[in-house]
Amino acid sequence: MTGFPSHLLRQDLRGFAGYSSARTSAPGAAAQVWLNANESGLPSSVDPGGAARRYPDPQPADLVDAFADLCAAAPDQVVVGRGSDELIELLVRALCLPGGDGILISSPTFGMYAVSAALHGVPVTDVPQTEDGLRWQVDTAALAAAARRTGARLVFVASPGNPTGSLVPLRELAALAEQLADQAVVVVDEAYGEFAAQRSATSLLAEHPTLVVLRTLSKAHGLAGARIGAGLAHPDLAAVLRRVQAPYPVPVPVARMGVAALAPAALAETRRRVMQTLRLRDALGRRLRALDGVRAVYASEANFLLVRCEDPDALLHTLASAGIVVRDVRHHPALEDALRISIGSAEEMSALENALGETTA
Numbered sequence: 577m578t579g580f581p582s583h584l585l586r587q588d589l590r591g592f593a594g595y596s597s598a599r600t601s602a603p604g605a606a607a608q609v610w611l612n613a614n615e616s617g618l619p620s621s622v623d624p625g626g627a628a629r630r631y632p633d634p635q636p637a638d639l640v641d642a643f644a645d646l647c648a649a650a651p652d653q654v655v656v657g658r659g660s661d662e663l664i665e666l667l668v669r670a671l672c673l674p675g676g677d678g679i680l681i682s683s684p685t686f687g688m689y690a691v692s693a694a695l696h697g698v699p700v701t702d703v704p705q706t707e708d709g710l711r712w713q714v715d716t717a718a719l720a721a722a723a724r725r726t727g728a729r730l731v732f733v734a735s736p737g738n739p740t741g742s743l744v745p746l747r748e749l750a751a752l753a754e755q756l757a758d759q760a761v762v763v764v765d766e767a768y769g770e771f772a773a774q775r776s777a778t779s780l781l782a783e784h785p786t787l788v789v790l791r792t793l794s795k796a797h798g799l800a801g802a803r804i805g806a807g808l809a810h811p812d813l814a815a816v817l818r819r820v821q822a823p824y825p826v827p828v829p830v831a832r833m834g835v836a837a838l839a840p841a842a843l844a845e846t847r848r849r850v851m852q853t854l855r856l857r858d859a860l861g862r863r864l865r866a867l868d869g870v871r872a873v874y875a876s877e878a879n880f881l882l883v884r885c886e887d888p889d890a891l892l893h894t895l896a897s898a899g900i901v902v903r904d905v906r907h908h909p910a911l912e913d914a915l916r917i918s919i920g921s922a923e924e925m926s927a928l929e930n931a932l933g934e935t936t937a
């Protein structure tokens with residue numbers, strides 16, 4: 577693996593070592609009596625096994641290894657955090673000088689890229705996606721051109737996209753990373769990767785040191801409430817991301833849950849849930865396309881459908897009367913008539929179908 581180009585990192589953080597915690601500065605090896613972190617000497621009664629008595633490993637090794645296995649990567653390429661949201665934040669923090677370097681996004685897209693940038697005082701340039709009524713497309717050539725024009729340090733591409741549901745071909749992601757290798761890091765956010773019929777962009781990491789892939793247990797793995805995500809990056813960049821991270825990002829009970837979710841039996845169960853979700857999604861797609869007033873149901877490689885309709889307010893109202901909440905995405909550029917519907921359980925989808933039975937959109 578070639579090196580990560582260190583000139584892409586924030587100049588003012590060169591040599592920044594981060595917080596030196598009791599865990600990271602400990603000698604390890606032969607230590608038996610740990611009196612270096614002001615923890616309680618006895619466990620709490622709410623924590624009978626005492627697992628939470630001590631501060632956790634900042635990067636729990638078993639969780640890191642599990643993500644490395646999942647992504648066919650090495651443990652030193654993995655950074656775990658509080659959802660992929662935290663990884664987005666860390667990337668902006670590590671690569672963009674506040675008030676200076678910018679990021680690129682491709683709307684309509686996930687809101688957290690622009691939120692992290694705004695909170696960091698970093699400008700956002702949007703290169704809108706195009707669509708043909710069937711699917712959305714990220715214009716990677718236009719992204720490369722905009723990166724050159726603006727000097728952006730970070731390019732965020734979600735694949736499958738949210739709320740678009742569309743994939744960006746791996747060869748286009750590889751070409752984008754290649755073209756911008758001397759200037760910017762290309763982040764491929766695969767929050768919905770488990771639902772898609774394309775290989776993960778982690779397969780590109782060995783060839784492209786400036787590519788980063790984000791994964792999460794929040795969607796297909798069913799653990800949104802546990803807040804577990806990971807970034808896969810060149811080992812040099814991964815080391816920098818760990819240094820700019822808060823000291824103990826992964827609570828002990830959460831790390832355990834994450835490791836359990838990535839064990840073979842749980843992964844097999846996740847694959848079965850994914851298959852069921854895809855069946856329910858395709859059935860809902862057919863149902864929606866047959867509904868009066870529906871203008872478009874975009875092809876989706878994720879666990880939701882993006883729908884354009886004549887009267888979104890009426891549809892929202894009908895669904896709300898049945899106690900059903902879907903996502904109003906009309907605030908996104910170019911989605912002034914659109915809603916996003918997540919695929920839930922079979923029972924929830926029946927409730928949705930029943931509510932749709934008495935309506936037009």
Ligand SMILES: *Cc1c(COP(=O)(O)O)cnc(C)c1O
Nearest residue numbers: 659660661686738767792794805
């Ligand atoms: C849901 C979502 C995330 C957030 O994932 P967490 O791991 O829960 O923080 C990231 N990216 C996209 C595109 C998403 O839709």
